Amino acid sequence: MTSSTLRSFLSFAALAMLxxxxxxxxxxxxxxxxxxxxxERDGKKLxxxxxxxxxxxxxxxxxxxxxxxxxxxxxxxxxxxPNSTLAIERYAFDPTTxxxxxxxxxxxxxxxxxxxxxxxxTPGAMTVKTPSAILGVRSTEFVVRADEAVR
Amino acid sequence: xxxxVDVRLIALLPTxxxxxxxxxxxxxxxxxxxxxxxxxxxGAVVVREGSRETVxxxxxxxxxxxxxxxxxAAPSNDREVRQVFGAALSAQPARPISLTxxxxxxxxxxxxxxxxxxxxxxxxxQRPAAEIVVIGHTDTVGAYDxxxxxxxxxxxxxxxxxxxxxxxxxxxxxAGRGKRELLVPTADNVTEPRNRRVEIxxx
Numbered sequence: 001m002t003s004s005t006l007r008s009f010l011s012f013a014a015l016a017m018l019x020x021x022x023x024x025x026x027x028x029x030x031x032x033x034x035x036x037x038x039x040e041r042d043g044k045k046l047x048x049x050x051x052x053x054x055x056x057x058x059x060x061x062x063x064x065x066x067x068x069x070x071x072x073x074x075x076x077x078x079x080x081x082p083n084s085t086l087a088i089e090r091y092a093f094d095p096t097t098x099x100x101x102x103x104x105x106x107x108x109x110x111x112x113x114x115x116x117x118x119x120x121x122t123p124g125a126m127t128v129k130t131p132s133a134i135l136g137v138r139s140t141e142f143v144v145r146a147d148e149a150v151r
Numbered sequence: 152x153x154x155x156v157d158v159r160l161i162a163l164l165p166t167x168x169x170x171x172x173x174x175x176x177x178x179x180x181x182x183x184x185x186x187x188x189x190x191x192x193x194g195a196v197v198v199r200e201g202s203r204e205t206v207x208x209x210x211x212x213x214x215x216x217x218x219x220x221x222x223x224a225a226p227s228n229d230r231e232v233r234q235v236f237g238a239a240l241s242a243q244p245a246r247p248i249s250l251t252x253x254x255x256x257x258x259x260x261x262x263x264x265x266x267x268x269x270x271x272x273x274x275x276x277q278r279p280a281a282e283i284v285v286i287g288h289t290d291t292v293g294a295y296d297x298x299x300x301x302x303x304x305x306x307x308x309x310x311x312x313x314x315x316x317x318x319x320x321x322x323x324x325x326a327g328r329g330k331r332e333l334l335v336p337t338a339d340n341v342t343e344p345r346n347r348r349v350e351i352x353x354x
Contacts, residue, residue, distance in 0.1 A: 031244035031279055051280035067242035071282075071354050075247045081238035112239040114246070115194070124197070132181045133200040133214075133222055140185060140194020142207075143236040147180035147216075 027091045028054035028072035032079065036063030059087040062109065074100060076116035076126070084109020089129075093118055102126040106146045114141045182215035182235070183207065184227040189246075198222060245278050247354035251334075254347040258304045261344070272316055274353050282354050283318060285309045287327040290346035291339045295329055303327030305349050 030052045037048040040059040046052070048060060054070055062068055062084045069079035074093045080086050085107040093100035098121035104111075106128060119126040119137045126137040130146040185196050187210035195208035200222050205214055207224070211232070217223035233240070250271050252264040260268070275281045287306030289298040306325040313323050335345045 029280055029282060032242045034242065067238045069242040069244040071244040071247065075354060077244050077246070079239050079242035079244065081236065081242070084239075110236050110239040112236055112243055114243065130181055130183075132216065132220075133183070133198050135183060136197035136199065138195040138197065138208075140196060141188050142183060142185045142194075142196050143232060143239065144183040145181060145235060 025055050026053040026073075027056055027088070027093070028070045028076075030054065030068060031071050032067070032069035034067045035065030035082070037061070037066045037068045054088060056088060056091045059085060061085050072102070072116060074098070074102070074116040074118045076102060076118065077112075077114040078104065079112045080106075081110035084111065086111060097121070100125060103129070105129040106144060107131065108146050110143065110145045112141075112143045113137065115139050180216040181222065182213060182227075184211060184213040184232055184236075186210065186232065244354075247352060248274055249350060249352045250274075252309065252349045252351065253344060254305055254349070256342075256347065258301070258308050268312075271351055271353065275313070275316070275318060278353065281318065281322065283313060283323045284352040284354075285313075285323060285325040286350045286352075287325070288332055288334070288346060288348050288350070289330050290343040291330045291333070291337055291341050293330075293340075298329035299327055301327075302329045305347075309349050309351065 030048055030050055033048050033050050038061055039046040039048045039052065039054070040061060041055065041057070048068055054060070060068055060070070060080065062080055062082055064082050067079065067081050069077070071077055072091070073095070078086065086109070087105040087107065089105050090101055090103040098117045100118040100121070102118050102125065104127070111128070113128060115126055115137045120139045123138040124136045128135045128137065128144060130144060135144060183196060183198060185193060185207045187193055193208060193210050195206055198205045198207060198214045205222070205224055207214060211227045211229070212224070213227035214222040214224050250267055252267055253261040255261055275283065285306045287302035287304070289302045303326070306327050310323050310325040314320055330346070333346050334348060335343050337343050337346070
C-alpha cells in the first residue's frame, strides 16, 4: 500500500467512524403522532411525541384513536394505524455502503411501509413479520394488516 | 291467489338475505397489498407462510387470510386500501428529499444555487422534526488533505446557514468527503464545477 492510498484509507475510516458515532443508537424518529401512542423500551413506557427517537428493540403501540409515522435513518418510512403493536426487532444500517438489516414485527393492527436504502441495496434484507407470515421486501411500498382476532 | 304469492315471497325474503350473506367472502383478517409507487413503478413483496411462498409484484396484488386460515392471493384496489389502511397511510411521514448546491472555487454558493436554498428552507419548514444531513464534496484540484478540509468547510457553511434559519443543531449532521465521491468522474487535478457541491438530505 502506498502512503497516499494508506492516508486516504485512514481518513476514509475516520470519516466512516464519525458518520456512525453521530447516531449510534438512534435509528429513526417519529414524524407524525396522533391520539394515544407510546414507545415501550426496556419494560418502560415512553411518550411517542413528534421528534422522539426510535431505537432497536423498541415497540411502538397505538390505541384506538392513535396513529404514528416513523422515518428511519435509511429513509424507510413506517406508519401504523389504530390498535397496532409494531416491534423493531433488528435494525442495522451502514450509511457508507448502505448495507443493513431491518426486521419489523407487526403483532396486530395496520402498517404502511415505504422501503428505503436497506431494501434497495440488498433485496430481502428487510422483512416484516405478522403472526401468520413473513414478508420479504424488495424495494417497494405496501400495506399490511395483522388481525389479532384470528389467532 | 295473488295475495298468497306475495306472502310466500315475503316469507322467502329472510332466506334470500341469508343466502346472499353466505355467498359473500369470509371475514378477511390478515392481509398484505402492494401499492404502486409515485413514479408508477411497482416493487415486490415475497410472502412466506410456512413453506409456501407467494410473490406479489403488481399494483394492488394482495394476499389475505382464506377460509381455512391460510393466505390466498386476491387482488385489492385503491378503495379497499383507503378503507382499511386510511389512518396508517395518513400518518406516513413526508418523503425524504435530496438537494444539491454548487459552489464557486472556494466555499461561496454559486448564483444558481440560491433558488435551491429557498426550496430547501421551504421543505424544512413544512416538515415536523426535520433532520438534515449535509455532505460536502470537491473537485479533484489539490491533495486529499486540502480537499477534505474544503469539503468540510462547505458542509460547515451550510450547517451554519441552517442553524441561522432556526434548525436545531442536533438535527443537522455534517460531513466532508473531499474528492472521493465525484459527481462527474475526472482525472486528478481537474477543475469541474459540478463536483464542487454539497448534498443536502432532508427527512
